[in-house]
Each structure stands twice: as structure tokens, then as C-alpha cells.
Amino acid sequence: MKEICRSVKKKDHDPKIEGRSVYVDDYNLSANGSKILCGRLLHSIYAKAKVLSVTVPELPEGYFWVDRNDVPGDNNVNIVLDDTPVFCRDTVEYIGESIGMIAGPDEKVVEELLKKVEVEYEELEPMLDLRNGKETFFDYHFGHGDVEKAFAEADKVYEEEFITGYQDQTYLEPQGMMAEPEEDGRMFVHGSLQCPYYVHGAVARALGTGPEGVHILQDVTGGGFGGKEDYPSILGCQVAVAAKKSGQPVRCVYHRREDLEFTPKRHPSLCKYKLAVKDGRVTAVDADIRFDAGAYSTLSAVVLQRGIIAAPGIYNIPNVNVTGKAVKTNTAPCGAYRGFGAPQTFFAIEMMMDHIAQDMGVDSIEFKQKHFVKQGDMTSTQGRYHFPVPIPAMLDEVDELCDLKRKHIEYSKPQSGRYRRGIGFSSIFHGAGFTGSGERDIIKATAKLRKYADGTVEVLASNGDIGQGVRTTFPKIVAHELNIPLEKVYYSHPDTARVPDSGPTVASRSLMTVGELLRRAAIKLRDIWEDGKEQEVEERYKQPDFMIPFYLDRFEGDAYPTYAWAVSAVEVEIDTYTGVVEILGAYGNFDVGTPVDYNIVVGQMEGGFLQGLGYASIEKMNYDAKGRIRNNSFTDYLVPTSMDVPNLVAKMHVEEYPGGPYGAKGAGELPLVAPPAAYLEAVEMALGGMKKHRLNAIPFSTEDVILELNKEVL
């Protein structure tokens, strides 16, 4: 292993483990010593309604009501489009939409006052049907080859529908933002967030100040997983408007139930797949993909793009036709969550390939293997896999870990008795970095290094440490290139007043893209280094020359410069009396290129792997006929504990990417994507296979196992 892989003590280890790190809820006073007002939001109780009137009770001195009439600038939050309001317009579009905020010194008083606000609604019929919803925010289509001809000439055509549910990010620290008016007239907004410059743009627009009128700091952030990509822009605008009106610092920290119920989650999906098979090979795929976007478009465009690009999986299928729709429903807007649209479509294609193999009477591992893409093959968008595809070797390594191939055949045979076993297998890619040419055309990342007279070097970038370790790995890269001790290089939480825009903390891009800018900046600094002098260097993103330009209107070209790869196998044992599924072992093999700090990367893989298993099994969340999410507490929305998957193994396979620092590729999202299909295939196998129990929906819980088993009795 390379020197850079060697694990170091994380730079934020001591303050975090000693309980000294200051998360947004931990400030006693504002930066200038003022008391902080507590802001709490009034949420809509209907999924769709006209707001006819809002009557606010008389407020004690020092308490403020804030709504859209107080927004000095634009009441539209700048995300991808600008359809999300800061505070609701004439209608509310989902249960939980913010109507207004009360801010004041005492939280209990604020809560009491909120209960006294009278809202007169005219209830309207909500749209809550993903399958039949007509209103779409985005409607994409792409393909290549001659799909019709392939279906006409097929030996057999397979059709199946796949359903995936919500998944909540469930970062341990709930959403929280704080705004402080500063003496120079600027608004200082900080909190738990992933993308300081997203919040910057949104708050400047809502306040109507222009970019120089605000600055945004990322506080220590207790987890994100995508959930703090867009929502902090909304909450940041709301507290900023309240701070503007009151002239005082205002903080709003969500309660867990508000967070689970009202903030963005993974898009539920309905994927209809049709595959043509001729002479034992898949010759065409036609995929019709619907994502439940919720009430506003927020990040659905980009989530859907990543999802549909992955629709054919990692298989070389010559004829491809894909449509994707982000359907509007009157529910909380869905947003970013680790995997970003790809877990839904990979689940569908992986299950589909497995079911076709079962129908053909061949082992699905062999069947999938016959279709794996190779270096040089065309991608779904007519780009190229420019670099080696290590999946066959990774599959063999997983086989060594858990005897996959033998068990896969053995458990497929008829089983009897109370306990029955299954083993599932899934392999996926994750496109590294932004989809398409977003990095070149939209983000245009800039990163800087500032060397001080005493020889210490500060990293200036806008990527937040949300637990993934960039406060350690960024300095590691710089220290390595400058050949100075790691203690001499530091990276503080970014404040847009002092750091350039190196882009958001999303898309598994920070280490690969910004890390590479920092590596190059460090080489520049090394070349001009003068002892005792303050020096600064800057580096800007350049798109790699080898990339085939991507055209979003046609979905053509290289959607990603390279890919991270993963193979997962999950072995289960089902108790047919109780329906309980025990995971005997979960084995993952991950290629994220060079791990720039082995422990940190393995920690990412293990954490994401377990989230993927939760998504497949116990993490159930849904809305009722009124559009209300009922699973809004940890009692009703279960996430895995330390007891659930004791035997979880993450192995690293290294296929270096020359465009990333020391060969590193995108890492964070990869491990979540493969486990769901591996899990469900294992459960289906234990239940006797597709012909007895055809499974095509996640999450698949103990209750679902019981329901399936009951079918045998009836």
C-alpha cells in the first residue's frame, strides 16, 4: 500500500471524543455575545390546501412572527430551480411545509405561542399516487441501438416492476441553522450543512443583499449523507429572515420527529423493466423509471439523471431505451441521499437479471458475469468505460471471502425445515463526481493553499467535514506533497467569507476532485516555497482531456470520468416460524481507487454498507391516504444497531484512477448501492426462489416475510 494510505489520527478526533466540538445547538451566545432567540416553525397540517388566513396571537415583547411578508428579497429558495418557497405562498403543498416562524427568547413560550396561531385552510385534493401522477417536474428520455427490432427478434421478453420505498438519512444530529446580524450589516449564517456556497446563494437571494451581504460557516456537522445538501438552504433562509426582522441572532434546531417527517429523504421509486433475451444473452433493455419527487423540485433533476444513467446496470446491453420521470406528489420533497438515484435503478436491474437467470434455469452469478461491461465498452449514454473494470476479480475475491458461488448453487436447491438459507449477490458502479459536465460548466471549483510566515499551511476550500474525514485527508494530501509534518497543515470548517468556492460536499467528489486540486496546488507551493514568507497558491478545475463531452439534452457522452466499483454478497437465514431474517454475513468488496487513509475509507465502506442493508430490510417509511408520514420517530422508523449485522466485512480492491490524487476515486456513496438487491435475492432464495415467492420491493421486513409465508398456507 502507498504511504498516503497509512492511517493517521483524525484531526477532529480529540475535540469530538472529548465533547468539546461545538455543533450549532451548542452555542450559548452568538459570536458578538448576544442572546440567541429560539425559532420554531409552524408547519402545514394538510398535504394540499389554500391558506385563507393566518391569525397570530398577540405576542409578548421580544417575540416575533415571521412569514413570507418579511422576506426582504425573493421568497424562492435557490436550489436547482427556484420553485421551493422560503415560507409558503397562497397554498401549502405538503404536510410540514413552513407557513411561518415564531422566534423568541424562551423555547417553551415559543411552543405555546405556535399552538395559538390560527390558520384557516381550504383543503384541496392532494396528489399522492406515484404510479398515476401526471404532473412531472422532469421528464427525460435517452437510448441507443434499435430496441424495437431487438424485442421483435427476441427468444423471450421479460417484464417486471420494482418498487423501492423512502429512506431517511437519519444523521444523528438533526437539521439546525442559526443566523446572526453583524454590525457591518452582513448576515452571518451557520449551522449543520454540507454546502456552504449553496446556502450562500440562497440566503443572499432571500435577503436581496447580493453575495457580499452574507457569509456562511459550516459548524461541526453531525452527519449528512446528502440530507444536508439542500435543506440547510431553506432553513438558512428562514432563520436569516427572522434574524433580519428581529435584529437578533435566531437559531432553529429541528426536533427528531420534524426532521424525520418533513425533511428530504431518498425518492421512492417505481421502475418498470422490459428486457429482451436472444440466444442466452440480454439484447435490449427498456426501462420506465418514476421517482416520487414530492411537492417541490429541489434536487430531483440531478437525482433522476444519476438514477436513469445507471438503469442498465453494469451490463453490456446493445440496445437501450430509458425514460425517467420525477413525479410531483403532495409530500415532503425528496432530495439527496448517498447513492443519489442510483440505488433505486441498480436494485431493479440486479433483481431483473437474477429473475431472468432463474427463469432460464442458470445460475445468476454466471448469467450476470456473461454481461459484465469491460474497459472500452460503451456506457448507457454512449460514453466509454475508459479504465479497467475490475469486477470479475472482485467477484472472485468475494467468493474467497464467503464461498459465494458454491452456496449460491446449494441454497438454490429446495429446502425444508424451520431455518432456511439464501445468499444474494449484486455488483454496481458509482459514477465518480458530478453527473455530466456539471463540474466544468456549473461548479468550476477553485481551491487555495495559504502558507503563513511560521511555515504552517491552511487549506482554503468549501467542502465540509460531515464525518467523512476531509479535515484530515485534505491536509494529508498537502503535507505529503510539501513533505512537511501533518501537524503543519490544517483545514478549518469553511466560512464563505474566507474560502473560495471549491464546490459542494456531494457526489463523492470532495476527495477525488478537490483533493486533486489541492495536490496540484501543493506542488505549485512547493516550487515557490520561501521560508518566513506568507504565500498563497490557487488551483482551478480542468476537465480531463480524455472525456467525451456530455450533452444533457440528449444524455450523450461521458456522464462520469471514471467509476468506483462494488461487489456485495449477503447471506441470510430465515426463521420460517417467526419471519425473522438473520444476516449471517455481509461481504463487500470496494474499489474506490487508492484509499487516502485506509481506516477512514474502510469506515465509509462499512457505514454505507450497513445503511444499504437497513434500506433493504428494516427502514420502512410511508405516507397514509392523507399524505402524512407516520414513521416519524425512532420507534417507528428503525435504523440498524450494533446487534443487527455483526459479521459485516469490507474489503478494498484498488484500481487506481490517474485523474484523482494518488489514484483515488469517489468513495462515500458507493457502499450503499449494491446491498439491497443482494439482500432481497438472498431472502427470495431462502423462501424457495422466484417461482415460489417472486420478490421485487424493498424494504422487505419481517412482516413481509410472514405475509409471503402465509401465501403458502392459503
Added chain:
Amino acid sequence: MNGIRFRLNGKDTCYEGSAADRLLDVLRDEYDMKSVKCGCKEGECGACAVLIDGVLINSCCVAMGAVDSHEILTVEGYRETARFEALSKAFADLSAVQCGFCIPGMILAAEALLSKNAHPTEQEVRTALSGNICRCTGYNAIVNAVMNAAKEGDGLW
């Protein structure tokens, strides 16, 4: 002398507020014990766990009246001990701290276990930490760190 008297991190303390106040809020707001985190406020996540007479308890589910004459330990007190040092080093060696929000509770859960069982099996560690949710790590690093601390810190517990 109507206050609620208890020991907080080794110091005699008297709380003059209501017996119905929530221990979590009082620790954070009155005594500035900010290591005690609020993750759900309904006893499910373990981020606010403290030790009361050595027993791991979610402070969000404790009324102040119930702590009268008891001994409370938070990470603010525990971090001064050699046992904490051993745990911290073991966690650092495996980079077991990611976002950090669950970690003070995890550390106290580990102490609650090791003080009763200095040489736990992996299964016992997993059971002892099962009331503390971590969304970042997948638990392996944390479980292994506690096992390593028990081994390396032999004699401390």
C-alpha cells in the same frame, strides 16, 4: 435547602429548578455539559446517555427529581480519567469517530460495560452498545475499539 442535591462529575451540586425539568436540558443549559447531545429526546438514540451511579441512562427520559442524591457522570468529567484516555486512543487508532455526535454516549456506554465486565466478548460489546445509534460507522470500528481498549487498558477496569 429545597434544592435537588446530587453529584455532577464529582462535584456536589444543588439544582434549584423544578423537579419536573428534564435532566438533558438541565445538563446542557444550566451546567453547560455540551457533550450530552440531543438526538431524539425520546429515549431511542443514546446520544444523551450519561452514567447515573455507573448505570447508562438516557438523560432525556430522566426528571431532575429522580437524580436527587445520585451521582452523575458525563464526558466532561470522564475525560479526565485514564480509562477515557485508553478508550480515546483505541477509538483514534481505528478512526472510529466520524461525525462525532453519538460518540460521547458511546464512550459512556463502553465505560458502563467495562466497569462491570473488564474482558467482554464481541457479542457482549455489541449488546452493551445496542442502545446507542451510530449512523456513520456501521459499528465495526467502534466495537473493535472497545475490545482493543479492554485489552490495552488491562488493569484500568
